[in-house]
Amino acid sequence: MNKVDHSFTIGNVKFNNTVLTASGTYGFGLEFAKIIDVSRLGGIATKGLSLEPKKGNPGERIYETPAGMLNSIGLENPGVDSFKKDYLPEAAKLGTKIIANISGSSLEEYGLMAESLESEKDVAALEVNISCPNVKAGGMAFGTDLKMVEKVTEIVKKNTTKPVIIKLSPNVTNIVDFAQAAQYSGADAVSLINTLMGMAIDINKRKPVLGNVMGGLSGPAVKPVALRMVYQVSQKAKIPVIGMGGISNPRDAIEFLLAGANAIMLGTINFREPQMPLDIIEGIEKYCLDNGFNSVQDLVGLAWKEEKHVKTNRCT
Amino acid sequence: MIILYLENCKVTAHQQVNETDYIITLQTDQIARVSEAGQFVQVKVTEGFEPILRRPLSIHTVDREKKEIKLYYQILGKGTEILSKVREEEIINLLGPLGTGFDTALENSKALLIGGGLGQAPLLYLAEELERKKNTVFLALGTRDEVSLRNVVCFDDVCQEVSLATEDGSVGFKGYITDNLPEIIETFKPERIYACGPSPMMKKIKEIAKTYQIPCQLSLETRMACGIGVCLGCTVKPSDQSKPYLKACVDGPVFWAEEVLLDE
Ligand SMILES: Cc1cc2nc3c(=O)[nH]c(=O)nc-3n(C[C@H](O)[C@H](O)[C@H](O)COP(=O)(O)OP(=O)(O)OC[C@H]3O[C@@H](n4cnc5c(N)ncnc54)[C@H](O)[C@@H]3O)c2cc1C
Ligand SMILES: Cc1cc2nc3c(=O)[nH]c(=O)nc-3n(C[C@H](O)[C@H](O)[C@H](O)COP(=O)(O)O)c2cc1C
Ligand code: FES
Numbered sequence: 036m037n038k039v040d041h042s043f044t045i046g047n048v049k050f051n052n053t054v055l056t057a058s059g060t061y062g063f064g065l066e067f068a069k070i071i072d073v074s075r076l077g078g079i080a081t082k083g084l085s086l087e088p089k090k091g092n093p094g095e096r097i098y099e100t101p102a103g104m105l106n107s108i109g110l111e112n113p114g115v116d117s118f119k120k121d122y123l124p125e126a127a128k129l130g131t132k133i134i135a136n137i138s139g140s141s142l143e144e145y146g147l148m149a150e151s152l153e154s155e156k157d158v159a160a161l162e163v164n165i166s167c168p169n170v171k172a173g174g175m176a177f178g179t180d181l182k183m184v185e186k187v188t189e190i191v192k193k194n195t196t197k198p199v200i201i202k203l204s205p206n207v208t209n210i211v212d213f214a215q216a217a218q219y220s221g222a223d224a225v226s227l228i229n230t231l232m233g234m235a236i237d238i239n240k241r242k243p244v245l246g247n248v249m250g251g252l253s254g255p256a257v258k259p260v261a262l263r264m265v266y267q268v269s270q271k272a273k274i275p276v277i278g279m280g281g282i283s284n285p286r287d288a289i290e291f292l293l294a295g296a297n298a299i300m301l302g303t304i305n306f307r308e309p310q311m312p313l314d315i316i317e318g319i320e321k322y323c324l325d326n327g328f329n330s331v332q333d334l335v336g337l338a339w340k341e342e343k344h345v346k347t348n349r350c351t
Numbered sequence: 352m353i354i355l356y357l358e359n360c361k362v363t364a365h366q367q368v369n370e371t372d373y374i375i376t377l378q379t380d381q382i383a384r385v386s387e388a389g390q391f392v393q394v395k396v397t398e399g400f401e402p403i404l405r406r407p408l409s410i411h412t413v414d415r416e417k418k419e420i421k422l423y424y425q426i427l428g429k430g431t432e433i434l435s436k437v438r439e440e441e442i443i444n445l446l447g448p449l450g451t452g453f454d455t456a457l458e459n460s461k462a463l464l465i466g467g468g469l470g471q472a473p474l475l476y477l478a479e480e481l482e483r484k485k486n487t488v489f490l491a492l493g494t495r496d497e498v499s500l501r502n503v504v505c506f507d508d509v510c511q512e513v514s515l516a517t518e519d520g521s522v523g524f525k526g527y528i529t530d531n532l533p534e535i536i537e538t539f540k541p542e543r544i545y546a547c548g549p550s551p552m553m554k555k556i557k558e559i560a561k562t563y564q565i566p567c568q569l570s571l572e573t574r575m576a577c578g579i580g581v582c583l584g585c586t587v588k589p590s591d592q593s594k595p596y597l598k599a600c601v602d603g604p605v606f607w608a609e610e611v612l613l614d615e
Binding site for chain 2: 059060061062066067069070071082088090091093095096097098099101102103104106108111113254255283303305306307308309310
């Protein structure tokens, strides 16, 4: 059907398409399967899983902001055992790759979850959430501490043979250091960005809107920040980069590929335009055909590859 | 598997009811065909990113032959403001039908429908369904003032009796409809209560229904992002606190009163 090669590879796993959906915005894929043909996606990152079931945060959990939204879901999920038993068998039938997004509140938990998912043949890869800003005891501390990022990566790698994708937090001074720490510790890929920490205040109640006070910002509003981070990280990383953050149309997706992302994930836009992942796949196909590219991977990083080329010319 | 439809719908009529309320009629092959009373649609109000999210609106009524649905909405903020500017013949994208609607497995019985303000929106479809199943339907509607009641004539054909209350006393009982509820219940002796309205009202109705031991369904509103059960933003507290949160968009918006814990 497609004339262009849309595939990309992480570790020893080949994904059929560079367009995937982001953790926490796609459930386990079952709901969107009622609306679109999800088998055309490169893969689905599951709702963030924890070792034990989690109820999530009380109070208001979402708040709309200009061209974006804040969320403080607090990692509500059925737990890894229920995922394996109740959701994975169904998700596996969707005809796309399932990436289990895992989140631990201690190093040991990350290890235990990786171990627990190791025997699941329907899990194509692990995406390790070290940056979820919502859970007081967990996320934040790992994702913003270089030593912890190394330790988490190591313990997950030790407990799995599946490709490990480390999902980076943008709430750090220099995200490139974190990408390099993950790579150095054996990560097979990095994905970025998770949500940016933010908040909103109800001026009538004179209190924060969100039950959890702070939440993660996502959607078009974060796109320039995310794109910049992908541009920086991909120039230093020797492993594949999955870019996300505000991608809302084919043009945004192509920008991320040119910035250096080998693949992209779509989050918030799914709430508004459930068919957008497919529109983006078609948009990328058309862009490649119109511009003479046989493979989507040929686009990756052209924004800086060209620039380096120009710079070298100037220097010599 | 339940199928959800993403449909481009032509606006065939858009009528202003009063200063803030509108009824929009949309042509939809699929959603009109499969929707049930109490379900809702997610409306994309703009091609721009302001607002970014769709807006959930209840299905006010359905005309299966004409393949039309009506939505009854009030301008509250930017999304509904943009919607109110849409003209006939324009196209709007809907996702639906969504959620678990009212339980209409009721025949030859007596049903009391209680609406507070915009809570009347999903009740017309419900009243029509119940009437079709040979139930006697009684409507109790409470609003701020007389102008908010202008749409009530729609209910005349399907309700045996309509009881009105306004906060300013311009029509019917002066005060909240819930203040008059014990009397309505004692006169009409309903075997089932259905209600939709603001949260304090839902809480009150839950208590009254419990006192009179009448099975009661409540249609609840929360903020929503996805409307299909994936974002987990639309939580409703379950009565059994050891259970996970309920999701207003898939487990609801209609719940049995005893299923849910309502805060102030
Ligand atoms: C299942 C469901 C069915 C609904 N059916 C109808 C209907 O038939 N007719 C109708 O008029 N409305 C209905 N609503 C409410 C409607 O969705 C909101 O009024 C609308 O989304 C407001 O959008 P806006 O952009 O105009 O306002 P916004 O600019 O988003 O908001 C204006 C103000 O209202 C507050 N607000 C908005 N939505 C909510 C909410 N859900 N909970 C608490 N505060 C809120 C905001 O904080 C803000 O202060 C329904 C809601 C749900 C969840
Ligand atoms: C409602 C919601 C829930 C999310 N839950 C998770 C999660 O459980 N784990 C995770 O790694 N990221 C989670 N994210 C972050 C997204 O996967 C993504 O990194 C972020 O939203 C940026 O992409 P976007 O702007 O396209 O949405 C969540 C985002 C949203 C909006
Ligand atoms: S609105 Fe997203 S889960 Fe209900």
